Amino acid sequence: SVIRLKHFTTHRNLVRKIAADQRKLVELEDEILRLLNAAEGSLLDDEVLVDTLQTSKVTSQEISEQLEISEETEYKIDMAREGYRPCAQRASILFFVLNDMGRIDPMYQFSLDAYNQLFNQSIDKS
Numbered sequence: 001s002v003i004r005l006k007h008f009t010t011h012r013n014l015v016r017k018i019a020a021d022q023r024k025l026v027e028l029e030d031e032i033l034r035l036l037n038a039a040e041g042s043l044l045d046d047e048v049l050v051d052t053l054q055t056s057k058v059t060s061q062e063i064s065e066q067l068e069i070s071e072e073t074e075y076k077i078d079m080a081r082e083g084y085r086p087c088a089q090r091a092s093i094l095f096f097v098l099n100d101m102g103r104i105d106p107m108y109q110f111s112l113d114a115y116n117q118l119f120n121q122s123i124d125k126s
Helices: 002-038 048-084 083-102 112-126
Strands: none
Touching: 002 048, 048 083, 083 112
């Protein structure tokens, strides 16, 4: 459960960072469009516009690099998550089999300790 929590937290932070970076790119684009719309005369003479364009270029490159890293990290998280799928399938089968065994005969009703022991054995085998 510690590994699951770590992956969940990492994935949640990664999604938030990607969203924040994309929001920042949109804000930069909006600022550039606003400055272009308000510009009078030669665009090259507008120092604020030129500075904003240079800043947005650098920021855009940094965000693009971070997005690439984030995508790679997200892929690794997805691959790790897929590694647990066989275990999850076995655990769900085991749960439903044990759950239904009490319907066959009341003597098959297991305690939680017995279920945990079978569950751990299933994980060890997968």
